Amino acid sequence: SGDEAALDLIVEAGGFREEVELKLRVVGEGEHRVETYLSRVDGSVHSYGLKPPKAAEPRGNYGLLISLHGFKGHPYFSELYGDKDWLFAVGPSARDGEVPYREVGCVEVLELLEWVASRYPVDRDRVYLSGHSMGGYGAWFIGVRYPHLFAAIAPLSSRGDLSEDAARLRGRRGWGGVAELLEHYNPANFAENLSATPVFVSHGSADDIVPVEASRRIVEKLRGAGVEVVYEEVEGAKHTWGSVKPGRYGLDCLDRKSIESFLAKHARRVPRRVRAVVDSDRFSKVWWVRVRPSRGTARVDVELAGGGELVIRRAENAAEVEVDLGELRRLGLGRELRVVYGAEELRVSVEGRERLALRLEGGLSLAEGVADEGLRKRVPVTGPFMDAFNRPFLIVYPEGSPACREAALHVQRWWFNWAGGRARLVTDREALAARLERGFNLVLVGGPSLNTYAREVESGIKAVRFLGPDAVAVRGVRIERESVGVALVYPNPLNPKRYVAIVGGESEEAVEAVPRIPFTLVPDYMVYDPRLLGRAWEGVIETGFFDERWE
Missing domain, CATH: 3.30.379.10 (Chitobiase/beta-hexosaminidase domain 2-like)
Known part of the structure; x- marks a missing residue:
């Protein structure tokens, strides 16, 4: 640790030549480092920060915390965390810039999750997502769209409800489509998707950049939706607070005992009941349920009850519901499934099947073999x-x-x-x-x-x-x-x-x-x-x- 090396880098292309000397330092065990990965989107190389557990064992089984930085903030939030013995802290760089964590910014986070989990001994049932300010919005957005990937999420000092922005645009002639796009990007609209993913929310009461009311409002919405949520409002604290010191905890607004304790006690568990809000085929999966809306936004409530009974309690604007039988087998599903939807019932042998697609429009039936002619907004072409x-x-x-x-x-x-x-x-x-x-x-x-x-x-x-x-x-x-x-x-x-x-x-x-x-x-x-x-x-x-x- 601490040893230095120099590397001469020579770039030649089209008659152009440049030499650069790179000074490198060998990092020690448990020290923060900056690594790179290759984006599948456009072949560009991007950096990310990584702080491994102290004395990590190659055959160990560690948690993974992805922490998203804010606008114009520290490029690698992982460097602001204290010394942990149970998890890797990873700090995406927002594609080495300030890309919001939706669209390609969301793709980056998902790519990085897979990249790090393939290179390090990560327990996929202990993956956590956090972020501060703009990064907190990213934790909200990615959390509600991919709740099944995370054991818990922790959005900090951030906004998770864009309804007011959308309302302002809706009142301007010609801008209605942009308002609708913001609603598509609005985590608050999909709060029910977190019904099986615990949430920790924190905000300083004196925040002068993102008003504390932003967290108060969405926490109230989560509680109304029956989501497990812990809200910690820090009296007198502004947008950021604390300092990074040696020890177990880092910058107080990101990494303190209450946050770590909340994350550490949660592991990803496949729920028997799934509530899903879906407005696009590209975000159609919530845990073991995939929903295809008939129009607008679909809302479903599906439960694997005892005795191999699948109960569809609610299905608003849902044309089809597909269930992942592999996940249901982890919950004890046998060879036959009895599907109940209102007064209708369907018995299906699921032996040898991986998925079961159910059509709900026009009555309960199997969706296999149903023609889907012409263009549809289906992955990989859904817009926007x-x-x-x-x-x-x-x-x-x-x-x-x-x-x-x-x-x-x-x-x-x-x-x-x-x-x-x-x-x-x-x-x-x-x-x-x-x-x-x-x-x-x-x-x-x-x-x-x-x-x-x-x-x-x-x-x-x-x-x-x-x-x-x-x-x-x-x-x-x-x-x-x-x-x-x-x-x-x-x-x-x-x-x-x-x-x-x-x-x-x-x-x-x-x-x-x-x-x-x-x-x-x-x-x-x-x-x-x-x-x-x-x-x-x-x-x-x-x-x-x-x-x-x-x-």
């Missing part, structure tokens, strides 16, 4: 717009258009600056000739009159019609201005398992406004006035989501 950036993607621009190339370069720079990511540019003709939609989501710059690839897929994007530089029809409604632009996402007609996104429009003016499109606020589509976008609320003309059939 930002989901196109959650898997490998390319930026496609038309040859011969300097404006489109410059806009494509902006998207590339935006991805690097915002997500620390790598994005490759190709021309429209290259994309068509190489059939790049087979392996990538494609972000097209320019509409059909400018971009050959957009022209090729235009007829398959049934919900949108480009009507020239001054008009577009979305979901049958014609929108006309002196100039209009769009940002949209849709299953690629040439490969419906991948996305095609279009940014810009049919005029250079619409394309030149691409740098002002707020990509992270686009639901499935946004229509904008390029003269006003980014300068006035009226720059956004219309926003929204396509329906379940992408119409």
